[in-house]
Amino acid sequence: MAGTLPATGSSAAAAADPQRLTVDLSASEGPVLRGANGALYGLSDDGVPSDAALAPLKITSISQKPEGGAQHPNGDALTVAKSFFRSGGGEVLVMMQDIYPKWPYDDLGIEDYLPKVDKIAKEVSAAPNSDRFVYIPFNEPDLIWYGLNASDQSKYEANRDRFLKDWKTVFQRIRAIDPDARIAGPNESGYHSRLITDFLAFAKRENVLPQIMTWHELGSGSLRDFQGHYDNYRAIERQLGIDPLTINIDEYANRRDLSVPGQLVQWVSMFERNKVYANQAYWDAAGNLDGNVVRSNIPNGGWWFFRWYAGLTGDTVKVTPPQANTIDTLQGLASLDTSRRQAQVLLGGSAADTDVAIQHVPRAVFGRTVTATVAVTDWTGYEGQHAAPRVLARTKVKVADDGTVTVPLRGLHKMSAYRIVLTPGGSGTPSAASVPWSASYEAEDAAITDGKVYTQGTVSNANGYAASGTKDVGSLNTASSKVEFTVSVPADGTYDLAILYGNQSGTPATQKLSIDGGAPVTVTYPSTENWTYRAKKDVTVELPAGTHRLTLAKGDTEVTLDRIDLTARTTTPAASYEATLADISGKPSYDYSSSAGVGTGALVLRSGDKAVFDVYAPRDGYYTVVSRASAPVRLALHGETVAAAPSRPLRLYLVAGNNRVAVTAKHAAVRSLHISGDGSAKGTLSYEGASAVLAGGAKLVDSAYASAGSYIGWLGNSPTSTAEFTVDAPRAGRYVLVVHYAHNDRRDNGHAYNTDIMSRTADITVGAAEPRRVTFKNTWSWDDYWTVGVPVDLRKGANKVTFGNAGAWAPNIDRIELGRVVG
Missing domain, CATH: 2.60.120.260 (Galactose-binding domain-like)
Known part of the structure; x- marks a missing residue:
């Protein structure tokens, strides 16, 4: 039927009554903010994470400790600001009370704190780009020093008055040193209407109103309650006659959410819809953008979700999910850019079959047909590498008479996020997406010998670590411990085996992998932060068609297991990066006159224009790079610039993880950049x-x-x-x-x-x-x-x-x- 694509996903059979997510391209919510991509202690040092990992995400805010703060050994605001600003970052929120050691902070009295405030304000005000720093004088005052959540009203009022007095004192102290300072607060651990009302009334009366309103949304319940908190807060402002303040939810989400694309999209969609800024919470290790960067430069599934979020342009538009403000359900956000002639939808959080109805597709922008491209980013663990998101479908379809295009998504994964891109159809037929056979197997469903199934992050245990299916297998610590998976593959061939694991043994750990009881081979697992801070080990196996037993038995030390994925390998690993979705500078134009081949159109570069591609490499080494363009272009990589003739392969050195490849030209229509190879060391x-x-x-x-x-x-x-x-x-x-x-x-x-x-x-x-x-x-x-x-x-x-x-x-x-x- 016109306006409806063939079903996309691993399950071709549609559900009897799939859920429906509706996108209304005619209902603008205002310019894309990209405010929900921030991080608390997401940076630990200049270079951790790398510039190539930071720059693509267009991060709007980060929260860090003051220089020399004793709360953590690294993450000093002025130190990390160098790489943050160098990589296009927005503003740095300085958590001033993190000058103190330990948590909760020692209450040594306001007189002890004020000299520290003076020192911080002097250093920040003297720093380059001082106008891009924000002072947060208090952190979770409801929990530390003040006890603002007291149930007894008289006790609350006494504590409140002490806090408000100290707020005024510190606010004025900062402004005395830095007259142009932007100050944020009150920064409670959650939303408390009672304190917010009293705080704003006092701050307005005493002329100590913050420029940015901050509080935290940390529990699973925030996915249900945040909209009510936001609406209540704006009502309080109106009641007190205060113009709307910028809001930064400077800590959000819990361990089970971080790194998980399907969880992150639920949080990001509600913050973007309300146009507030938000920084992910710091629960584990500094320097990995709160679980989204592996090592210093390697993307995981969460990183790619935020890369998609950074790629939204134009205005966001209204999205109606099946269940609004409901924990762990399908949620989404969408944008329309009429100048680029693109509509994008990001969604996730549910495994149920879904129809995505994109309504009011403007004919003046897209014409009578569109190309719909569907891609997926999966959960690969906090420290599990993720290649460029896989394109599941690329289909040209006629827009229905009522202006609707319906995209059926089947076989979804709850922990994954999905992106739908609509572009004008043009002439010709797009190349069909090549989707290899793949299957996943949970460790808790396998045959377990001398091991134990553990339940991990759930709604009721939100601060537990994420696990596929909320369970994993641990205590594999005896000589006879093993996990035996029964798998079935459709054809003889080579299969990529991805193992989600944990290793806190203190050294590389091993297991013995055997197939159908054959001779075992050793699998070596690098260390992880702990037994449940999941990473991913990739190995290759040869399997004939049919059912097999894949056994992972204890080697020299213990390893925990979460899930294995089997994916058929049919060719040399390769990926194509579409030019129309690249980062741009200058004023390139978008040409969708032809949708034939790979890529949904062309980016037309002229002198002064530039397109930057984020290219993934599984390891350091040489790869084949091909520019699919109408004329010669120049590629810039690692400070080297090289001419690239159309469709002519180049052998270029890529580092493990993300590589930013810039493309310029005198005049060329660029469709895509194609990368292939495993990372050859020949010639190094x-x-x-x-x-x-x-x-x-x-x-x-x-x-x-x-x-x-x-x-x-x-x-x-x-x-x-x-x-x-x-x-x-x-x-x-x-x-x-x-x-x-x-x-x-x-x-x-x-x-x-x-x-x-x-x-x-x-x-x-x-x-x-x-x-x-x-x-x-x-x-x-x-x-x-x-x-x-x-x-x-x-x-x-x-x-x-x-x-x-x-x-x-x-x-x-x-x-x-x-x-x-x-x-």
């Missing part, structure tokens, strides 16, 4: 730690986990402690220096729920160039090696590459690799 230069010349106490340390049996340890903490590699470059040019490193520095600041890991730095000097300071995030153990890629310039022949740190310990270095950007 590799040097083990043993090849370096060590000085000043740096020494080789034997290790069974290092690639050649030893690593460089005791490096730094002195100007003379260095490691010098001699690199023989076959050609001059721009290379990527990949450092394989490990360290596990931590400092316990007295938090039961935060893992206070610390980063290390190293100063890297190449030849006669100035040293460059590089940050290396904690690797969860001393025996797990991660990589950081650093662009460097080498001359032909011998080059000295020296590592050191005069004032602190550098990370342990296993080895280094170098690959010329253009291979």
Whole structure:
């Protein structure tokens, strides 16, 4: 029927009565705010997370501690502001009371706090971009110092009066030092109408009204209650004659929500609909955008959801979900950009079959036909890598006479999020999406020997860690422990096996994988923050068609298991990135005259225009990059620029995780950027730690986990402690220096729920160039090696590459690799 696409998803059979989510493109809610992409302690250091992980998300606000604050060992506002602003970030909220150690804060009285306020205000007001900082004088005053949630009214009033007096004192103290300061509050742990009313009345009367209203929405109940909180707050403003203030929900969501696309879309949709800012809560480790960045540069499923959110342009439009303001149900948000001729819908949170009805599709913008592209981002764990979201369908369809396009979604996953993009249909037929066979199997449903099923994050235990199906299998700690999955595959072939696991053993852990009782092979799992902070291990298996037993048995140490995914591999891994969805600068135009092939149209670049693609690589190495364009373009990557002829392959070096590839042209219509390959090391230069010349106490340390049996340890903490590699470059040019490193520095600041890991730095000097300071995030153990890629310039022949740190310990270095950007 006109206006309805074929069913999309793994289940072709439609439900008898699918739920319905309606999008009204004629009902604008105002310009896209992108306010709900913030994070509390999402940054820990300059470079953690990486600029390539930060910039695509267009983060509007972050909350961090004041410089030198004792609450955590890192995350200082002025320090992380460098990379945040460098990567296009918005504003930094300074959690002033995090100057104190421990939680809850010691109540040493306002007289102890005021000198600290003075120091913070002087430092912030003197900082570059000081106008982009916001002061938060109090954090959760209902819980600390003041007890503002007292049920006894007289006790509440006494506590309230003490707080309001201190609020006025601190507010005026900040303004005395920084007259233009923006101040936020009262910043309670939840929404309390009684205190909000009293606070606003006092603040208006005493001329100490905050510029930004803040409170927290942390429990599962907020998915039900926030709309009522927001409406009540705006009513209080109107009652008191206060113009609407900017709102920042500067802590939201719980552990079970973070990193989970299907959970995040529920939170983000309600904040965006009400045009408020919001920062995800900090429950675990700083520096990973609250569970959305793996290591420092690798996206997981949550990162890709926020990348989609950052890609919304134009105005948001009204979305009517099946059940508004209801916990753990299908929710969504949508946008319409008439200048780009695009409509986008983001949705998730339910496994039920769904019809998405997009109404009032404007004929003047889209014409009589549209191309509808459906993609999915899955939950891959807090530390599980996620490749570019898979396109499930790309279909051209006629718009119904009433202006509706209906997209049926079947076989949905509750923890996944989905994106629908509508663009003008044009001529020709889009290439059908290639969706490989895939199936998932929960560990708790498998045959378990000497293990135990645990229930994880649920509505009633919102601060439990997320788990697929809310359960996982742990206590696999005896010699006979194993989990046996019964799987069935449709054809003989190679299958990618993804294992969601946890490893808190302190070293890489192993299990024995066997198929149908055959000879076992060893699977090695890197360390994770804890047993339930889920990561993903990818291995490859060969399976004939039919049913099989896949057994994961205990190896040298314990591993917890959540789920396995089997996906058929039919070709070399590849992905196409559509130009019409790339980030842009300048004034490129959008051409949808043809929808034939991959990509729903073309982005027309002229001099002064630029498109930036976010390209995923599963590992450091060389990949084949093809520009699908009408004319030559130039690609910029790692500081190198290379000419790319249409459809002509280039061999380029990509680092593990996200790579920002910029495309410019004199005049070219660009449809897509196509990336293929596994990350070849052919042509790279590799040097083990043993090849370096060590000085000043740096020494080789034997290790069974290092690639050649030893690593460089005791490096730094002195100007003379260095490691010098001699690199023989076959050609001059721009290379990527990949450092394989490990360290596990931590400092316990007295938090039961935060893992206070610390980063290390190293100063890297190449030849006669100035040293460059590089940050290396904690690797969860001393025996797990991660990589950081650093662009460097080498001359032909011998080059000295020296590592050191005069004032602190550098990370342990296993080895280094170098690959010329253009291979």
